[in-house]
Amino acid sequence: MVRHDGRTVQTGPGGLGRRGVRGRDRRRGGARRRALAVGARPDLGGPGAARRRDRGHLRGRGRPRRRLGLAGERRRPRRAGVPGRRARRPDHGRRVTTPEGSPARGAGATVEFHGAREGEATLTWGQRLIWRAVHLMGDSQSFLNCPWVLPVYGRRDLATVLDTLRVLIERHETLRTTFHGTPDGPVQRVRRDGRLTVDLVEAGEERALRVAERISGELSTTAFVHDRELPLRCAAVLKAGRPMALALTFSHLAVDFQALSLLSEEWKVLLRGEEPPPADWHPMDQAALEREESFQARSARSIRYWRAVLEEAPLDVFDHPPGAPEDPRFIEVGMESVALAAAAETLAERWTISTTSVLLGACATVLATVSGRTKAVMQLVHSNRRDPRTRTMIGNVGQDGLFVLDPPSEGFADACREAHRAAFTAYRNAHYDPFAMQAMREDIGRRRGREPDLDAFFNDRRTIGTWPGVPRPAAGEIAGESLADLTAKTRTYVTNAWPGVRFKAFFTVGAATDTGQLSLIADTAYLPLETARAMLLGVEALLVRALDEDVPLAAVPRVCGVGPYAGTV
Structure with a gap:
């Protein structure tokens, strides 16, 4: 019997822990969509601001978020x-x-x-x-x-x-x-x-x-x-x-x-x-392992890779100077799109790469377009659980990989294939001692005048690489609607806002299984709210168009509706 009179409940032999638990279980499974206001692609913002926190992964640096969103x-x-x-x-x-x-x-x-x-x-x-x-x-x-x-x-x-x-x-x-x-x-x-x-x-x-x-x-x-x-x-x-x-x-x-x-x-x-x-591997064990010679050698290899990239990488995410920020300065714009998920799955199967690589390639391409460059440099959040000992460990072993997209041709399909290869390079070099890494970055800063700005990120938070709740398109349609028509049902919204975090652009793939969730944290001194929103919709438009043609990279601004941003609205 459970007591609420301040007394101790014994759960050992003869106590509650030895008794069978009776009663009918209620099913609570399945992904649940957020309640969103009715309407296609509504205006961002709106009433109903509230403080929220829902990040389970390292995102950056900031303060408790003020939530903005649709009623x-x-x-x-x-x-x-x-x-x-x-x-x-x-x-x-x-x-x-x-x-x-x-x-x-x-x-x-x-x-x-x-x-x-x-x-x-x-x-x-x-x-x-x-x-x-x-x-x-x-x-x-x-x-x-x-x-x-x-x-x-x-x-x-x-x-x-x-x-x-x-x-x-x-x-x-x-x-x-x-x-x-x-x-x-x-x-x-x-x-x-x-x-x-x-x-x-x-x-x-x-x-x-x-x-x-x-x-x-x-x-x-x-x-x-x-x-x-x-x-x-x-x-x-x-x-x-x-x-x-x-x-x-x-x-x-x-x-x-x-x-x-x-x-x-x-x-x-x-x-x-x-x-x-049994839980037989813990952070203390992992810390001891990382001090061993083989792991120190792995760290040194990763740091050499990062050094080679940072010696030539642009010093800034964007070339234009910061403008007057909006209030709050840092926002997270969200998008929910069935068309995004369906297109990503179809293209991944067609190109024999992962849906993560398709989304990463699209986000990096749009980021490069807005920055006015052909190359994108981003950090990838990586779980770092390839070692069997860490696959079931409760702890923190995640680190960031350094990703460079330098498309080998003028087509978007090849850009995504290159993103797939570049992501694996980033993951292989995402296991390092952060203190030694920081010392190297400071050395680069002394040589180049300052450290390169790496405040552009991509994170796929899904635990599976598909969307089981999204029907596979047949002949380019889902339930009689083309994916192009489905984009009219895409929702965008401001999901979070903060006065201060250290990101210029941070793309996150959400974990919903019945729609494609993609969000972008933006520093509005560099990317105003409407530009951030246009970038998300541009990723969707690029993937949907790629179903019918290999989009030339020169045509990305026209297809996506975004071009190089010069720092003015």
């Missing part, structure tokens, strides 16, 4: 979407304390954890990348926080849900790690024992998942105190006292996007009462 539109943190089923829970043998009184905002439960190991180690290379970003941003580092929602599958009681959270924390050392600056450099310190306070929030008449999404965003607006605070915050969202979801935010020092996806899958397994595979 009724919501941007959701990612969550798992596979239903649970009836199961018996294993005996975990630990305690969960629940508070006195009915669940309400401000009430809290305490989860006690007792891990298998404690210790101290240097940071992994992925953690070093974030450590530097955290200290560059200072008070604005909350930009890096990672909101996440874990739905509760089936009819689970509060003690069961909190006990499952405890198991996650005990299994994965990164979730009980603090991060400290020392005279010898930053270190991670893993706790063996501790407590996590979980807020309890009654959803009332609202949908519980929507409440969880909102709360996870709210939890993300405050920067973590990394040397004193566990790298996660949590609230349990309840309906009539029954837990429906956990709203969380994580420090990006502790997790990357892939780690969050892995946690979601493990959460389902644990709720079913099953035992997941």
Whole structure:
């Protein structure tokens, strides 16, 4: 029985953890579209500004975002979407304390954890990348926080849900790690024992998942105190006292996007009462591995590649000087397009490359067009999980690769094929010690007068390379409509805005499976809002036109509706 009188609930032998969980599971799977205002390609902006946070991956440097968007539109943190089923829970043998009184905002439960190991180690290379970003941003580092929602599958009681959270924390050392600056450099310190306070929030008449999404965003607006605070915050969202979801935010020092996806899958397994595979590789192990000679040699190879590129790369993303910025200066413009997804899948199959390479080639081509150049230089966010030991590790190993698109011919098809090859080159050279990399970049800056500006990025956040919810076009049509006609149903909107982040242009492919999501963070001193919007629509137009012809690169401005931007509107 779950107690709400402030007493401890025993989940060991003879307690709740030994009992079967009964009740019918409710299916909550499948991707859900955002609620958008009716109308094709509506004007950007609109009423209903609200603070939101939903990035699970390193994006840059900034402050808590102010959300701007169409009335009724919501941007959701990612969550798992596979239903649970009836199961018996294993005996975990630990305690969960629940508070006195009915669940309400401000009430809290305490989860006690007792891990298998404690210790101290240097940071992994992925953690070093974030450590530097955290200290560059200072008070604005909350930009890096990672909101996440874990739905509760089936009819689970509060003690069961909190006990499952405890198991996650005990299994994965990164979730009980603090991060400290020392005279010898930053270190991670893993706790063996501790407590996590979980807020309890009654959803009332609202949908519980929507409440969880909102709360996870709210939890993300405050920067973590990394040397004193566990790298996660949590609230349990309840309906009539029954837990429906956990709203969380994580420090990006502790997790990357892939780690969050892995946690979601493990959460389902644990709720079913099953035992997941052992968690036997942790950030402390990875940090030790990266100090070995073979990994240091890999880092040196990557840094040599970057040096060769940076010795000749343009010093700026754009040649034109900054103009008067809009307010707020930094915005994220989003687009949802079924035509984009269908065209990308068709072209990827035709050209025998990935949909990521098709989208990357299109984004880089449009960026080069707007910058008035034939070549594009961008950073690619890369998961860096090719090593079998890191594929299932909960931690942060992601780093940035350096991508150069220099098309070998005058056709867009060859540009995308070259983007595919160049992306693999970038990925092969995306495993390095960020501290050594920064020393090299500073040396380049001394030689060239200043460091090259690399504030153009591309990130594909999908976990699969297709869109299962988008029908494959037959004879160039979906449900009797041509892809060109489907572009009339494309939605664009301003999804986020900030007073300060360090990006000129950042393309992100969203994780929706029933539409093509593409967004662009833009510095409006260089790319006004309408130019950013036109760039997204230009990517869509380029892919749709490429279905019928190999678009000459000289024709890209006409096809996309964007040309070289000179810094004036």
